[in-house]
Amino acid sequence: MSVVKHKVGFRDVVKSLVSGARLTLHHFLHADKRRKPVYISDESYFEQKEGLVTLTYPYEALPVPDKGRYRLHNEIDDCIVCDLCAKVCPVNCITIESVKATEDIGVTSDGTKKRLYAPTFDIDMAKCCYCGLCTTVCPTDCLTMTPVYDFPEVDIKNMVYHFTDLSPEQAQEKKQLLEKQQEEMAAAKAAALAARKQQG
């Protein structure tokens, strides 16, 4: 075991003072160099050993990984309102309300037939734990995570993101249409039943 010798002589003191001063001067003289906001895969990422390390954040930022998990986005045109995401969500931050469509409302971009409207499709980003489970279960890949991670709000209510493409009036109309259709179907059923009874 080697014993570290405590150095107290005048020579040693001056030596250590000079080496300290040289170190800070070295940093001061290399202040013209600056770290660049490049991704870790960039060749120069580990080469930037000298110069200032601060990035002036809102003006420049390190790129985020492609598969990073940040703010959710739902492309409502491709959503079939299957409710899988809301079911798998461990923190229940997704609220979905669905209304059956009365007519043909087209297909998603991957060809799945859409049968439901979503009068409510809310994600509470303040509750979200960014686990990404909802994006894995999504059958049409309409729910994705974007590279946006900086979205503070003054009012916490604004952290609830509304993805529905229906206005409240439109949603009401769709509901009424569905009720009407169901009433008609019920009436038709009742009529058919009555007719059968008369026959029998």
Place this chain on the structure above:
Amino acid sequence: MALLAFVITISLMLVVVIVVVYAERKVAAFMQDRLGPTEAGPYGTLQPLLDVLKLLQKEDIIPAAADKKLFAVAPILIFAAVFAGFAVIPLSPTLVPAGVGIGVFYLLAIISLDVIGLLMAGWGSNNKYAMLGAMRSVAQIVSYEIPAGLALLSVVMICQSLDFQEISYQQGVLMNAFPGLEQEQNWLFGIRSLGFETTTVGGLTTWNIFRAPVLLVAFIVYFIASLAECNRAPFDIPEAESELVAGFHVEYSGFRFATFFLAEYAMMVLVCLVAVILFLGSWNTPLPNIGPIALANWTTGAPGGIASVVWGGFWLISKTLVLLFVQLWARWTYPRLRVDQLMHLCWKVLTPISIGLVLLAGLWRLLMI
């Protein structure tokens, strides 16, 4: 004339202080691989001005249990003591606010008043951190005045004068233009028997640290002691942020705090100015006359002319800024000393060295005549 000198001195002091405050933040940032202020103005240059504006808008709080009179007077007294020191600083061959014959003595005396202000602030605040800070500060400043004073004394012995302006003239090509010094001669390293006269060479060769190389050691002693006198790191125990919050001015806010802040930085500027005047050739150029290439004459100007005022001010200020940079450099490099280490350095290292220096300076003076 007195009013003009007052205005020039205070505006010059404010400008230099603003520059130093900005430089402090930038130098600190660069040494720690940070950016420093970047938002306020181009490269953050408006930061110190905006800091002052912010301080002026703040509420002026006087603690209920404070000794209100002492609390109110302390910042004014400290600033007045430091600012009064600027009165005897020669800015160029002809420009000096107050050409006092005993300038060095006056400066040492008036700066000591600072200690009373510190104690008043610490005691008046009725706060234990402020009191501890003030006591440490006073102990430190009073102790370090001894090596600093002795180092200045060795300069006085070499120069045979207490007049800042006379000491300034002795360190350059204009020496014989000063009344009373017409027959004086400068010799290389101050040793007459070497037979190498530097009276007309000027530049670096006639600066006090070369005119009498013993003063180079005195300069280092004075510089270390002056760091302690203006409570700068590594001797910032009175203000030790990590243990005493802010030392004696912990209870101060707004304008009163701004006054302390200004006084502290003005003190830094003042001790550097004194170091430059007494050791590093004052307002004299560092460039010597080499044969037909009269660099010293070209960068000095004829005394009395505008050129000499501009050159004198330029050399004085730039040398001061270099020393101020060294102060900042030391602050952002060295850790704070313990109280016992501080006293050890003062009483067991610097004081014996400076007493030896006084003796050596006396002997060296014998070589010069």
